[in-house]
Amino acid sequence: MEKDAGKLKERLVQLLLEKSFMYSEEPIFKLSSGKVSQYYINCKPVTMSPEGLYLIGNLFFELVKDEEITAAGGLTLGADPMAYALSYTSFINNRPIKAFVVRKEAKKHGTAKLIEGDVSEGEKVIILEDVITTGASTLKAIRAAKEHGLVVKGVIALVDREEGGREEIEKEGIPVISITTRTELFKLLKDRA
Numbered sequence: 001m002e003k004d005a006g007k008l009k010e011r012l013v014q015l016l017l018e019k020s021f022m023y024s025e026e027p028i029f030k031l032s033s034g035k036v037s038q039y040y041i042n043c044k045p046v047t048m049s050p051e052g053l054y055l056i057g058n059l060f061f062e063l064v065k066d067e068e069i070t071a072a073g074g075l076t077l078g079a080d081p082m083a084y085a086l087s088y089t090s091f092i093n094n095r096p097i098k099a100f101v102v103r104k105e106a107k108k109h110g111t112a113k114l115i116e117g118d119v120s121e122g123e124k125v126i127i128l129e130d131v132i133t134t135g136a137s138t139l140k141a142i143r144a145a146k147e148h149g150l151v152v153k154g155v156i157a158l159v160d161r162e163e164g165g166r167e168e169i170e171k172e173g174i175p176v177i178s179i180t181t182r183t184e185l186f187k188l189l190k191d192r193a
Helices: 005-021 050-064 081-090 135-149 166-171 182-192
Strands: 022-023 040-041 070-077 098-102 115-117 124-132 151-160 177-181
Touching: 005 022, 005 050, 005 098, 005 151, 005 166, 005 177, 005 182, 050 081, 050 151, 070 081, 070 115, 070 177, 081 098, 081 124, 098 124, 098 177, 124 135, 124 166, 151 166, 151 182, 166 177, 177 182
Parallel strands: 070 098, 070 124, 124 151, 151 177
Antiparallel strands: 022 040, 098 115
16 A cells, blocks of 8 residues: 555545445434534544544654654554554554554543553644544643653644634644644535545
């Protein structure tokens, strides 16, 4: 398969439109923010598919391979497959980037960790997110990473719903890269009609 970043992105966005994007004339989809929307983007059919993992791993690696980061992760469950895909791809490209997971809440037993993975204080990391809406889950992952002593260098999101989340994250001084946006997905959907 082609490893050109533009082609990887194009195919990944096509997959998201085909497998993850749902639309209804009436607002029937309840979001994690509590809002009800006419559309819903469930990235898991893409992020957990063989082709999706390949595309995400290679595209995210192209985005970060020259950056000074040692690990990538985010809030479970959305970020997990993306972090694993990036980590695997980075290793086979001789530029290892570790994966880590941010739990929704600390374990009640054992080490009571909120972050799982082989990451240590002072490491420069990137936070991964499947869909940014209000930015709340991304900010939760950022706060947890910082509390663990990690230095957050940026965020990569598959989809930005363009509902203010990106701006909330950037207010914290953290740059956000989104692979696609609500506007782009709606334009592609309209073009197909």
